[in-house]
Amino acid sequence: MKSNPTHQHRRGEGFARDDFHIDFDLRQVTCPQGQVSAGWHGPYPTSSPTAAPLIVARFTKSQCRPCPARAQCTSTADSARTVGFPPRELRDLQLRVRAEQQTPEWKARYAVRSGVEGTVNEFAHGHGMRRCRYRGQSKAHVQHVLTAIAINIERLSGLPPTEKAPPSRRPTAFQSYLDRCGISRPKSWRTLGT
Numbered sequence: 001m002k003s004n005p006t007h008q009h010r011r012g013e014g015f016a017r018d019d020f021h022i023d024f025d026l027r028q029v030t031c032p033q034g035q036v037s038a039g040w041h042g043p044y045p046t047s048s049p050t051a052a053p054l055i056v057a058r059f060t061k062s063q064c065r066p067c068p069a070r071a072q073c074t075s076t077a078d079s080a081r082t083v084g085f086p087p088r089e090l091r092d093l094q095l096r097v098r099a100e101q102q103t104p105e106w107k108a109r110y111a112v113r114s115g116v117e118g119t120v121n122e123f124a125h126g127h128g129m130r131r132c133r134y135r136g137q138s139k140a141h142v143q144h145v146l147t148a149i150a151i152n153i154e155r156l157s158g159l160p161p162t163e164k165a166p167p168s169r170r171p172t173a174f175q176s177y178l179d180r181c182g183i184s185r186p187k188s189w190r191t192l193g194t
Helices: 007-011 088-100 104-126 137-157 173-181
Strands: 021-023 028-030 039-044 054-058 082-085
Touching (some): 104 137
16 A cells, blocks of 8 residues: 655655544544644545545635644645545554554565566556457467567576667768758758657
């Protein structure tokens, strides 16, 4: 599970969402400075159909403006802090799973999955397997098998994949003429960015 998405948590400075005390029974959130939220709204459906609904607690400008820890809480100059979080059951599950992810047993189990995901990612993105060159299930299967064999040979060789640019093509007669006359010619699309 991904870590807390607030920018305060990502930077490791200021008050992240987990620093606020959430009271689901009273439907209020208390900030680290002791201010109690003025509004509790939701749960709202999110834009993604697979994401959890979101409850939003809002603090007022009169609470946030005079606060001495405002710079640690919000980066906006004029508005007040809002805190978004999932409903109680999902929040408890998130906290439990994030704590579990820090244990050595979980990290050992995830190492296996990480290796498998890396292999699938290399197959899909590194070798262009999101699209098939051929039509028909049998031809697509042959392409997948041959690509998997090539990946295995590459891994068994122990050599890193070559990152060399393709050899440059010989200049055309027109390009040679431009070079002889000292006229600059645009780079080939093959060599752009090199």
